[in-house]
Amino acid sequence: MGKRTPLYQTHVELGAKIVDFSGWDMPLNYGSQLDEHHQVRRDAGVFDVSHMTVVDMRGKRIREFLCYLFANDVNRLQNKGKALYTCMLNERGGVIDDLIVYYLDDEFFRVVFNAGTRDKVLAWVTGHCGPYDVTMTQRDDLAMIAVQGPHARDKTHGVIGAQAAKAAMALTPFNAVQTGDLFIARTGYTGEDGYELMVPVTQVNKVWGGLLENGVKPIGLAARDTLRLEAGMNLYGVDMDESTSPLESGLGWTIAWEPEQRNFIGRAALETQRRDENRQKFVGLVLEDRGVLRNHMTVVIDGRPAGEITSGGFSPTLGRAIAFARVPRNVGATCQVDIRGKLLNAIVVKPPFVRNGKSCLDITF
Amino acid sequence: MSKIPADLKYTETHEWARKESDGTVSIGITDHAQHLLGDMVYVELPDVGRKVKAKQECAVVESVKAASDVYSPISGDVVAVNPELGDAPELVNKDCYGDGWLFRVRPSSTTELDGLLNAQSYQTVAEADEH
Numbered sequence: 001m002g003k004r005t006p007l008y009q010t011h012v013e014l015g016a017k018i019v020d021f022s023g024w025d026m027p028l029n030y031g032s033q034l035d036e037h038h039q040v041r042r043d044a045g046v047f048d049v050s051h052m053t054v055v056d057m058r059g060k061r062i063r064e065f066l067c068y069l070f071a072n073d074v075n076r077l078q079n080k081g082k083a084l085y086t087c088m089l090n091e092r093g094g095v096i097d098d099l100i101v102y103y104l105d106d107e108f109f110r111v112v113f114n115a116g117t118r119d120k121v122l123a124w125v126t127g128h129c130g131p132y133d134v135t136m137t138q139r140d141d142l143a144m145i146a147v148q149g150p151h152a153r154d155k156t157h158g159v160i161g162a163q164a165a166k167a168a169m170a171l172t173p174f175n176a177v178q179t180g181d182l183f184i185a186r187t188g189y190t191g192e193d194g195y196e197l198m199v200p201v202t203q204v205n206k207v208w209g210g211l212l213e214n215g216v217k218p219i220g221l222a223a224r225d226t227l228r229l230e231a232g233m234n235l236y237g238v239d240m241d242e243s244t245s246p247l248e249s250g251l252g253w254t255i256a257w258e259p260e261q262r263n264f265i266g267r268a269a270l271e272t273q274r275r276d277e278n279r280q281k282f283v284g285l286v287l288e289d290r291g292v293l294r295n296h297m298t299v300v301i302d303g304r305p306a307g308e309i310t311s312g313g314f315s316p317t318l319g320r321a322i323a324f325a326r327v328p329r330n331v332g333a334t335c336q337v338d339i340r341g342k343l344l345n346a347i348v349v350k351p352p353f354v355r356n357g358k359s360c361l362d363i364t365f
Numbered sequence: 366m367s368k369i370p371a372d373l374k375y376t377e378t379h380e381w382a383r384k385e386s387d388g389t390v391s392i393g394i395t396d397h398a399q400h401l402l403g404d405m406v407y408v409e410l411p412d413v414g415r416k417v418k419a420k421q422e423c424a425v426v427e428s429v430k431a432a433s434d435v436y437s438p439i440s441g442d443v444v445a446v447n448p449e450l451g452d453a454p455e456l457v458n459k460d461c462y463g464d465g466w467l468f469r470v471r472p473s474s475t476t477e478l479d480g481l482l483n484a485q486s487y488q489t490v491a492e493a494d495e496h
């Protein structure tokens with residue numbers, strides 16, 4: 001038996017197929033993965049993401065510490081409640097984890113790490129925070145759910161009470177607010193508008209139940225994966241890990257090179273890699289032929305194996321196979337993928353594939 | 366509980382086979398298999414005219430979740446493939462024993478079909494697979 005979130009029994013009662021995810025017993029789907037995917041693109045769905053690692057960090061020098069710890073620049077967070085997506089790197093520039101950090105007060109930041117990286121991440125942060133006198137608190141008393149889709153915000157407002165709804169409505173994208181017991185962030189992992197809510201463990205079933213009564217449908221991890229792939233969002237451990245840097249993982253935009261004097265862990269290695277003309281590039285692929293792209297398939301350029309798919313799958317919104325792949329920098333507009341010995345044609349694109357329910361591709365088939 | 370029609374033959378790899386009135390044998394995947402795989406998005410079928418052997422890989426069904434090989438239950442010549450599956454692979458989910466059939470084989474042996482599992486034996490296989 002794996003670890004279980006406070007919503008585990010609710011998932012079972014909803015008929016979820018439960019699978020192991022990084023040591024957690026989590027819902028894979030509640031019936032049809034495709035229906036759940038479309039539900040989020042067209043209306044509203046709710047995910048249990050309570051397995052993720054929420055850590056509160058406090059201290060007089062907390063901002064200075066996080067500026068050293070993360071590749072993106074926490075000094076970009078100047079308004080309370082503002083969120084930032086960043087990688088945390090090792091000295092070689094490899095990605096230890098990707099995360100969202102919220103600036104809540106001058107001596108208080110909240111960080112949401114992945115579920116599968118919990119132990120190593122906490123060890124890494126603990127190993128580096130000594131000189132900065134930082135207090136870390138794991139928030140295992142909080143559960144986290146994500147409500148996503150074009151109608152997600154409206155349907156949430158009716159469930160969380162008038163005061164919280166008012167605070168939520170005032171949020172601009174990538175901002176969060178604490179209101180009463182509820183932490184509301186206008187963030188997500190689907191490419192749709194919506195919220196990620198943190199609530200005390202004792203109250204999460206009430207909020208979840210209210211959302212379902214209000215027409216929001218439960219969505220499993222399987223649809224979460226196709227939604228994030230369409231949205232061009234990386235998955236840690238699949239698209240990047242400690243052996244790959246953000247530069248090779250389509251995450252160059254999350255590295256804050258300026259100001260030049262900001263020293264962060266991994267910076268020196270990234271500077272070297274940045275000048276390397278042979279480093280690989282991270283692209284999106286759309287399969288022209290029929291078939292499905294899968295993780296670890298080989299990308300073939302000019303008849304030779306040249307790269308690898310990191311995440312591949314069928315895009316329910318586009319009705320074709322899509323993927324992320326690591327390929328040589330000089331890749332052209334097309335390539336081929338080896339699918340069980342057959343070479344099928346793919347178009348090279350810049351992710352995302354889908355945003356706010358619509359295709360981002362200027363290709364017609 | 367998955368559906369296992371009593372009048373069909375089955376394999377341990379979750380294919381079904383049905384003898385048609387013209388002597389050919391229709392082949393597909395079982396309800397248990399389609400349920401495990403989930404929403405089907407692509408089906409790769411053998412070429413008509415291909416000679417297949419029993420237990421040989423000759424089709425692939427791909428769901429959102431994974432790709433899975435389909436093995437021919439019997440030896441013979443492929444005489445037809447289901448033309449609807451190109452545009453509607455979900456027929457395998459909706460009607461795996463009917464409109465979701467995969468291909469038809471003209472058997473090279475008259476007895477091979479009889480040697481496959483009956484519904485009762487297959488039920489044991491499918492139940493063991495659940496655990």
